[in-house]
Amino acid sequence: MHLRSxxxxxxxxxxxxxGVVDDLGDVIRVTNPDNPTHYFGNFLIFERPPQPSDLPAWESRFAELVGTPPTVRHTLFGWDVPARGEADIQSFVDAGYTLEENVIMSASALHAPARPNTSAELRVIEDTDEAWGAVVDHQVACREDRFNESEASYRTFKEGQFRRYRAMTKAGLGFWYGAFVEGVLAxxxxxxxxxxxxxxxxVGTHPAYRRQGLCGTLTHFAGTHAQQTFxxxxxxxxxxxxxxxxxxxxGVGFRTRERQQLLLRHPQDA
Structure with a gap:
């Protein structure tokens, strides 16, 4: 299965x-045996969008290929069709699924925002426990209202997520970047x-530092640095x-290329 998205x-x-990514022909299986509660670590990407009669078969494939409660308690489906409007999701919605919609944007190069922040210090996060711990604290502080789990649960999720990002950084696959205002990660x-x-x-900006041009300024800096490095x-x-x-x-040069849709059923006791 050749992914277009x-x-x-x-x-x-x-x-x-x-984790493990398996191409099974009509579907790609993504699994992470070490973290079965991670939604995007355990899901299926189908070759085509869902149709009304697909619900039983898709759920059966998920149970067989990814897992079932109590180990895997969510269900998540994606499909490799960038354009919206081709999916018939009503039977899934009726069964308790939520439609997640994302905009996929890309750029071959970035430019500075119209009103950049010129006072912040922009740099790669140092590889120390203290620096990465500050990033986790910052990410928890930036949690959006739509994430309704407890702060403790969200912190546990972020700590696991950033162990992976730190390991990827050490493996030479990328960097984590910060914008600092008077020495504070903003x-x-x-x-x-x-x-x-x-x-x-x-991407996250602390609530106390929003509307200061930090997000666009850091996005431009990081994208340019990553391209120059890799x-x-x-x-x-x-x-x-x-x-x-x-x-x-x-505002820094990204343009919409496609729209990604997924169907997620949260754990029943979430």
Missing amino acids: LGYRTDLIFARFQ ADLGVYTDGALARFQS GAGELVIVADDHYFAKDIYA
């Missing part, structure tokens, strides 16, 4: 590093690559279709 192709940069993000593509991750020909970033961040990314 930039979104899924760059998702798999991370899945392959910490914004951060990561960029990791497979050589040809470079994918941004977990030579990736295309930068890829993913934004929630209903969130303002996509306008910030457009």
Whole structure:
């Protein structure tokens, strides 16, 4: 199965590093035996969008190929069709699934935002426990309201996520970047690559430092640094279709290339 979607192709940069990716012909299986609760570490990407009669078969494939409760308690389906409007999802929605929609944006090069922040210090995060711990603290502080789990649960998730990012950094696959205001981490993000593509991750600005141009300024700095370091020909970033961040990314040169849709059923007791 040849993936067309930039979104899924760059998702798999991370899945392959910490998990298993299997091409089964009509579907790609992504599994992470070490972290079965990670949604994007355990899901299926189908070759075509869902149709009304697919629900039983798709759920059966997920149970067989990915897992079932109590080990894997969620269900997540994607499909390799960048254009929206071809999927018939009502039967899935009726069964308790939520439609997740993302905008996939890319650029061959970035430019500075119209109003850059010129006072912040922009740099790669140092490889120390203290520096990475500060990043986790910052990410927890930037948690969006739509994430309704407890802070303790969210922190546990972020700690696991950043163990992977730190390991990928040590493996030479990318960097984590920070914008510091008077020595305080105010914004951060990561960029990791497979050589040809470079994918941004977990862009966040602390609530106390928003509307100061930090996000666009750091995005431009990190993308330029990553391309100069790794030579990736295309930068890829993913934004929630209903969130303002996509306008910030457009302001430094990203353009919408496709829309990614997924169907997620949360654990029943979540």
